[in-house]
Each structure stands twice: as structure tokens, then as C-alpha cells.
Amino acid sequence: MSIEVLNETEFAADELELLALSRYVMSEMKVHPQADLCITLVDEPAMETLHVQWMDLPGPTDVMSFPMDELRPGGDDAEPEEGVLGDIVLCPGVAAKQATEAGHATEEELLLLTTHGILHLLGFDHAEPDEEREMFELQRQLLLTFLAARGRPVS
Secondary structure, eight states: OEEEEEEOSSSOOOHHHHHHHHHHHHHHTTOOTTOEEEEEEOOHHHHHHHHHHHHOOOSOOSEEEEESSOOOOOBTTBOOOOSEEEEEEEOHHHHHHHHHHHTSOHHHHHHHHHHHHHHHHTTOOOSSHHHHHHHHHHHHHHHHHHHHHTTOOOO
16 A cells, blocks of 8 residues: 655644554555555645635635545455545644544544545545444444554543
8 A cells, every 4th residue: 555644734743653544444444455545734724725625615624535536445255446545634733623622632633534534535424324323433443443453542
């Protein structure tokens, strides 16, 4: 897997942890081992620009996903497709505010948002209640199993 993390902010993100999580999630979702992913961390003004440009919504948001080749999770019965999974843009400034509200560290919020972004790239959504339940449960399970495998406490 080719995963690139670009930090365009002053936030000291644990890029190796974001890489490890991304590899884990993509592996668990049976994404082709040659798939490409780019994660970019941006400040709030840059995220606001993207949010307005692509979603026509004001203000910065926490994460945006930009799928490229519309790859889907692999299955036991078929070989996953090779290609570019896409780009995830994270905003540590917004993540920090959400982390404070949720009572955990900003790094944990960034891991959650990265998992969320990858699931969006794989076609998951949360527009409908049943979709939301499925996506958020999968997101929760992936994050918890990743953290447990790394011996990290789970909050």
C-alpha cells in the first residue's frame, strides 16, 4: 500500500500512527495491497475553503474524503480492485475542539476521523439511520481493534 501523510499545519501529528491505522483499516477492509491513499492535515482556513468549494457549506469541518477510483471493500469471493483509493483531508483544529467535547485526546480524534474518512472512500455513508448504524459500528470496531492490537488504552 502506498500511503502518504502530508502535514500542512503546525500541529505535531503522529504521522506514523496515522500510517499504521490506515494500513490496518485498509487491510481489514480487504483493499488491494497496491491501493494508494493520501492523508493531508490542513488548518481551519484551508479546510473552510474546501468545505465551501466542495460541499457548499460554511465554516471548516473535521474531515473530508475525496474518492478517486471508487474502490470498494474486497470480499472473500473476489480479488479486490487495484487503484487509487483517494484523499482524506483532516483538520486538527476542528478535531481538537471535538476531542475536548468528547473527553479524549486530539490524536484519538484524528485516528477516528481517519477511519471515518477511509470508510467514506470505500463507499460507506451515514445519510440514512441504517447506513449510519452500519458505518459507525464498523468505524468503532476497526478503531478499537487497532488500538487494542497496539496495546493502547481505549477511551
